[in-house]
Amino acid sequence: xxxxxANALVGPDLEYVEDVHIQIDTEGTxxxxxxxxxxxxxxxxxxYLLIPGFVNAHIHVGDAYLKDQTYGLSLDEAxxxxxxxxxxxxxxxxxxxxxxxxxxxxxxxxxxFTSFIDFREGGLQGIKLLKESLVDFPIRGLILGRPYxxxxxxxxxxxxxxxxxxxxxxxxxxxxxxxxxxxENEVGQLNAVHVSESLEVISRSLATYGRRDxxxxxxxxxxxxxxxxxxxxxNDLKSLRKNNIGIVSCPLSAVYYGLDFPPLEAIINEGILLxxxxxxxxxxxxxxxxxMAFSLYNxxxxxxxxxxxxxLKALTVNPGIMTQRMIGQLSVGYSxxxxxFDLNSPNLSFxxxxxxxxxxxxxxxxxxxxxxxxxxxxxxxxx
Ligand SMILES: [Zn+2]
Numbered sequence: 001x002x003x004x005x006a007n008a009l010v011g012p013d014l015e016y017v018e019d020v021h022i023q024i025d026t027e028g029t030x031x032x033x034x035x036x037x038x039x040x041x042x043x044x045x046x047x048y049l050l051i052p053g054f055v056n057a058h059i060h061v062g063d064a065y066l067k068d069q070t071y072g073l074s075l076d077e078a079x080x081x082x083x084x085x086x087x088x089x090x091x092x093x094x095x096x097x098x099x100x101x102x103x104x105x106x107x108x109x110x111x112x113f114t115s116f117i118d119f120r121e122g123g124l125q126g127i128k129l130l131k132e133s134l135v136d137f138p139i140r141g142l143i144l145g146r147p148y149x150x151x152x153x154x155x156x157x158x159x160x161x162x163x164x165x166x167x168x169x170x171x172x173x174x175x176x177x178x179x180x181x182x183x184e185n186e187v188g189q190l191n192a193v194h195v196s197e198s199l200e201v202i203s204r205s206l207a208t209y210g211r212r213d214x215x216x217x218x219x220x221x222x223x224x225x226x227x228x229x230x231x232x233x234x235n236d237l238k239s240l241r242k243n244n245i246g247i248v249s250c251p252l253s254a255v256y257y258g259l260d261f262p263p264l265e266a267i268i269n270e271g272i273l274l275x276x277x278x279x280x281x282x283x284x285x286x287x288x289x290x291x292m293a294f295s296l297y298n299x300x301x302x303x304x305x306x307x308x309x310x311x312l313k314a315l316t317v318n319p320g321i322m323t324q325r326m327i328g329q330l331s332v333g334y335s336x337x338x339x340x341f342d343l344n345s346p347n348l349s350f351x352x353x354x355x356x357x358x359x360x361x362x363x364x365x366x367x368x369x370x371x372x373x374x375x376x377x378x379x380x381x382x383x
Contacts, residue, residue, distance in 0.1 A: 001023065001024070001025055001026060002023075002024045002041050002042070002141055002336070002374045002375075003021060003022060003023045003024070003039070003040045003041050003042070003234035004021075004022045004024075004041070004043075004050065004338065004371070005019065005020070005021050005022075005040040005042070005043045005044065006019075006020065006022075006043075006044035006048055006049070006050040006340060007019060007020070007044075007046070007048065007049055007050065008020050008049065008050035008051070008288060008330055008354070009020070009049065009050070009051045009052070009330065010033060010329075010330045010331070011329060011330065012317050012329055012331065013317075014051070014052075014309060014312060014313060014316065014317065014329075014355075015149065016061065016272070016354075017035075018186065018258050019035065020033055020034070020035060021033070021034050021035070021036060021037075021038050021040060022050075022330065022336070022338075023038075024336035024374035025237070025374070026050075026374075027321075027373075028335055028372075028373025028374040028375065029055075029326070029333065029334070029335060029336065029374075030330065030331065030332055030334050030336050031034065031332060032332065032334065033330065033331070034151075034212070038082050042267075042306065042369070042376075044369060045381065046341050047301075047342050047343050047344040048341065048342055048343070048347075049254065049340065049341050049343055049354055049358075050301070050330070050337070050338055050340045050366065050369070050371065051068075051312075051316065051330075051338070051339050051340075051341070051358070051369070052114075052316040052317070052327075052328050052329050052334075052337060052338065052341070053112065053113065053114025053115065053316075053327075053328075053329055053337035053338060053371075053372065054111075054112050054113045054114065054115075054286070054288040054315045054316060054339070055113065055114070055115040055116065055117070055275070055276040055295045055315060055316060055319040055320060055327060055328050056108060056113045056115070056116035056117065056277055056278055056286055057116075057117050057248040057275030057280070057288055057314070057315070057318075058117055058119065058227050058250055058275070058277025058279055058280065058317040059104070059108075059116050059117070059118055059119075059277055059278055059280075059281065060098075060119055060121065060249045060279065060280050061101050061104035061105065061108075061116070061118050061130065061141075061281060062089065062097060062100055062101055062102065062104075062120070062121055062126065062129075062130075063085055063089070063095055063280050063281050063282045064102040064103040064107075064281040065071075065088075065092060065097075065099070065101040065282075066084065066085060066176060066282035067225055067281070067282050068282070069084065069282065070084060070085075070190075070282060070283055071256070071283070071301060073265060074196050074258065075197065075200075075257040076200070078257065078282075078283070079280065080281075081252055082243075085280070085282070086096045086121075089121060089122075089290060090281060091093055094129070094316070094359075094382075096274075097122070097129055097218070098129055098132075098133060098259045099375045100121070100281075101129060101130055102133050102136075102137075103281075104281045104286060105133060105134065105136075105137040105139060105141075106137065107135055107285065107286050107287075108139055108286045109137055109138055109139050110364060111285075111287045111288060111289070111364045112289075112337075112339050112364055112367050112370065113139060113286065113288060113325075114138070114139055114140065114317070114335075114337035114339075114370075114372050115139065115140040115141075115142065115327050115328070115337065116139065116140070116141055116142070116286075117141075117142045117144065117161075117248075117277070117319065117323065117326075118130060118141055118142070118143050118144065118162065119144055119146070119164040119194075119227070120143050120144060120145050120146065120160065121146065121148075121191075122148060123145065123146070123147070123148025123149060123151035123156060123157060124145070124148070124151045124155060124159060125148075126145070126148070127145050127156065127159045127160050128159070129142055130143055131143070131159075133202060136369070137375075138318065138372035138375065138377045140327065140337075140359050140372075140373075142161040142190070142316065142323055142325065143159075143160040143161050143162070144160060144161060144162050144163060144164030144190060144192055145157070145159065145160040145162075145164065146163065146165060147165075147170070147171070147175060152180065153175060153178045153179060153182065153186075154178070157179075157182045157186060157189055158186075161188065161189070161190055161249065161323075162182075162183070162188075162189045162190030162191055162192070162224075163179050163182075163190070163191050163192070164190075164192050164198070165179075165192070165193040165194070165221070166193075166194055166226075167193065167194050167201065167213070168193065168195065168205055168209070168213045168216045168217050168220075169204070169205075169208065170193075171221075173220070173382070176220040176221050179221060179222070180221065180222040181189050183222045184222070188324065188325075190224045190225075190323055191221050191222055191223050191224055192223060192224060192225050192227060192248075193217050193221060193223065193227070194226070194227045194228055194229040194256060195213050195214050195217050195226045195227065195228060195229055195232075196212070196213055196214055196228060196229050196230060196232050196236065197227075197228040197230055197231075197254070197259070198230070198257075198259055199231055199233065201213055201231075202231055205303055212228065212233075212236060214229065214232055214236040214239065214240065215236070216244050218239055218240070218245065219241055222245070223245045223321050224245065224246065224322060224323065224324075225245055225246035225247060225275065226240065226245060226246075226247055226248070227247075227248045227250070227277070228247075228248075228249065228250060228254070228262070229247045229249065229262070229263075229267070230249070230254050230260055230261075230262045230263070231260065232247075232263065232267075234266075237263075237266060237267065237272060238252065238270065240270075240272055241270050241272050245272075246272060246273035246274070246275060246318070246321075246322040247261040247267050247272050247273070247274055247275070248275040248276065248277050248319070248322075248360065249264060249267070249274065249275070249277075249314075250276070250278070250284075251264070251274055251293055251294060251295045251298060252278060252279065252291055253278075253279035253280055253283055253284050253286040253357065255294075255298065256283045256284060257283075257372045259298070260302075261298045261301075261302045261304075263304070264295065264299060264304055264306050265299065265304035265305055265306055266304075268306065268310055273318050273321055273322050274310070274314045274318055275314050275315075275318050275322055276291055276292075276295065276311070276312075276314040276315055277291075277317040278291055287364065288315050288341055289359075289362050289363050289364065292308075292311050292312065292313070292315065292358075292359040292360070293337070293359060293360045293361075295311055295313055296308060296359055296360055297360075306351070307355070308355040308356045308358070308359040309355040310362065310376070311359050312355055312358060312359055316329065317329045318327045320334070330376055335373055336371060336372075336373055336374035337373065337380045338369065338370070338371040339367050339369065339370055340367070340368050340369025340370070340379075341358065341366050341367065341368060342366065342368045342381070343357070345368075347361050347363060347365075347366050348361055348362060348366060367380075368380040368381055369381075
């Protein structure tokens with residue numbers, strides 16, 4: 001049993017509550033949140049603000065080995081089926097794959113992520129490599145495997161949290177039926193797919209199926225969320241909303257590849273659950289602060305109005321709801337994953353709005369307190 005006392009952003013709406021006592025059981029689950037005076041293990045200074053640990057809603061942890069070799073390339077040249085990523089991935093050694101994964105995990109922990117959702121390459125072997133590495137790091141990985149060689153979808157789903165299809169061209173009727181059957185019959189199984197990342201993908205879908213790829217994805221797959229949807233139109237968004245499917249946008253990677261900034265305001269206004277992800281490690285460092293600030297600055301440039309609080313939710317509360325996992329918020333029953341920020345730090349002092357300060361000013365160096373499943377990862381000011 002562990003307890004913390006702090007000013008905190010509590011519940012699904014990240015509501016500011018002063019001086020709360022949070023109790024976490026030995027399993028790492030929050031079992032009580034109260035204002036009552038109680039004996040406490042970790043009393044954070046008055047200037048601190050406690051928030052849920054960040055959730056990276058989309059990443060490929062395996063491609064850190066390719067860092068900074070793709071700037072200026074198109075999406076296809078970098079990550080297309082014949083692009084530099086998949087060409088080098090297939091020829092890389094197991095040791096290279098493992099050190100790449102471990103580098104991504106280390107960066108995420110250092111930058112304040114306590115959970116991430118990985119689109120895992122390499123079938124069963126790829127899943128195994130990530131799971132073996134995860135044991136050594138204070139971070140939760142939700143792994144979405146993909147069909148690979150002769151690996152069965154049933155086995156992939158059994159070893160992971162679900163299926164992450166690369167695109168609508170990567171499954172036939174048999175595979176999609178199998179994924180839907182697994183979702184219906186296995187508790188917690190997730191289905192997701194990359195969609196409408198570029199106009200080329202939509203054109204290819206129109207040429208192949210006579211419909212836009214989001215329509216095809218919704219029709220064939222029982223989905224929890226889609227990735228990107230950068231070029232989703234009004235009808236696409238309405239269909240996603242109607243089917244209760246979330247969107248994980250990756251603004252950093254979209255702009256890196258020379259694509260449009262995603263329609264975040266339209267997604268939020270449509271009532272769709274929005275998550276944000278850092279995407280490929282080789283082009284975008286897995287840093288929640290860079291992702292949040294970049295999203296808010298670029299939203300302004302593309303005439304979109306989004307609140308800093310909504311962006312904070314896209315990296316905490318929303319991915320938890322989207323994946324039906326008890327993560328991303330300070331509520332009873334949820335995992336004891338926390339970050340504490342000293343609002344008197346040089347970066348954050350004088351700010352009149354902590355949602356803006358956290359999303360547009362904070363850096364990993366401002367994390368003074370970090371906990372994963374009730375276990376201390378970092379406490380800078382510990383006496
Ligand atoms: Zn991706």
